[in-house]
Amino acid sequence: DTAVSQTPKYLVTQMGNDKSIKCEQNLGHDTMYWYKQDSKKFLKIMFSYNNKELIINETVPNRFSPKSPDKAHLNLHINSLELGDSAVYFCASGADLNSPLHFGNGTRLTVT
Amino acid sequence: GIQVEQSPPDLILQEGANSTLRCNFSDSVNNLQWFHQNPWGQLINLFYIPSGTKQNGRLSATTVATERYSLLYISSSQTTDSGVYFCAVGLIRDDKIIFGKGTRLHILP
Numbered sequence: 001d002t003a004v005s006q007t008p009k010y011l012v013t014q015m016g017n018d019k020s021i022k023c024e025q026n027l028g029h030d031t032m033y034w035y036k037q038d039s040k041k042f043l044k045i046m047f048s049y050n051n052k053e054l055i056i057n058e059t060v061p062n063r064f065s066p067k068s069p070d071k072a073h074l075n076l077h078i079n080s081l082e083l084g085d086s087a088v089y090f091c092a093s094g095a096d097l098n099s100p101l102h103f104g105n106g107t108r109l110t111v112t
Numbered sequence: 113g114i115q116v117e118q119s120p121p122d123l124i125l126q127e128g129a130n131s132t133l134r135c136n137f138s139d140s141v142n143n144l145q146w147f148h149q150n151p152w153g154q155l156i157n158l159f160y161i162p163s164g165t166k167q168n169g170r171l172s173a174t175t176v177a178t179e180r181y182s183l184l185y186i187s188s189s190q191t192t193d194s195g196v197y198f199c200a201v202g203l204i205r206d207d208k209i210i211f212g213k214g215t216r217l218h219i220l221p
Contacts, residue, residue, distance in 0.1 A: 033209075041149070041196055043211040055207050090155065097207045098143050101200070103155035 003027050006091050006104035013081055014112055021076045021107045023091030031055075032074040033092040033101070034066060043090070049074055050097060081111045114139040118199055118212035125189055126220050133184040133215045135199030143202025143209060144175050146184050150195045158184070158197075189219045 004025045013019055025032065034046040047066045048056035054066070063079045078085060091104040115138040125131055135144075146158040159166050159173040161182065166173055170190075175182040186193055196214040203210075 035211075041214055041216075043198065043200075045208055045210065048207060050207075058208070088153065092155075098202060100145060100157050100160040101147075101209065102157060103147075106153055106155075 004091055004093055004102050004104040006089075006107050008107060009105065010108050010110075012110045012112065015081055015083060017081050018077070018079045019081060019109070020078070021089055021091075021109075023074045023076070023104055025072055025091075025093040025102070027093055027095075027102060029093040029095050029099075029102075030071060031094045031097055031099070032068065032071075033094075034074065034076050035090045035092060035103075037088040037090060037106070039087070047074075047076075048097075055097070078109075081109075083111050085109060086111045114141075114201065114203055114206075114210055116199060116201055116210055116212040118197075118215050120215060121213070122216045122218075124218045124220065127189055127191060129189050129219075130185070130187045131189060131217065133186070133197050133199075133217075135182045135184070135201075135212055137180050137182075137199075137201045139180075140204045141177065141180075141201040142204045143200075144177075144182050145200045145209070146173055146182070147198040147200065148193075148195050149198065149214070150192075155198075186217075189217075191219045191221050193217060194219045 049068045052068045088106045092101045163177045172185045199212045
């Protein structure tokens with residue numbers, strides 16, 4: 001039973017489109033995150049939610065909008081996709097803000 | 113902001129060799145984790161180690177928080193150890209968990 005699951009695994013789309021990535025965790029954790037991994041493998045935090053409340057918004061363009069309908073879910077919606085948005089997006093969860101992170105398997109987004 | 117530096121950036125070893133990976137950080141932290149990203153892209157949490165020493169099979173880690181560094185030891189390397197090893201830290205004064213740029217490890221058969 002997967003602890004942190006992301007869908008879809010791959011996403012190929014054209015510039016200007018709007019797309020969403022879904023994340024669900026079944027660990028009962030309070031905190032969820034979105035990270036972006038670029039082509040050089042650098043992992044950068046985008047958002048953090050604790051108990052459905054936005055804690056961190058790391059100067060991400062407002063084309064990116066996270067949404068947490070409940071503690072187990074954190075979805076990422078991206079408007080007006082750009083070439084530079086191509087990356088692997090990872091969802092993660094932790095029991096609280098100072099706990100080990102558990103990552104999903106990532107969503108590889110390719111914008112053409 | 114906090115600097116998280118990992119060394120070496122790249123490491124190529126023969127199967128069976130031992131290695132030490134280092135993570136230096138520039139501020140006080142209350143959260144330090146080591147991750148392995150395998151060739152399939154999965155990120156696996158190896159250790160949660162804000163201080164002290166832990167061991168898990170052939171892997172062990174030590175964090176000296178007062179001197180702002182952590183070490184990851186891999187003994188008797190296997191080809192399945194190949195991948196990228198990341199150190200991630202969380203600041204005492206912040207809620208962010210920041211990743212270093214990683215050490216790329218390649219174990220030759």
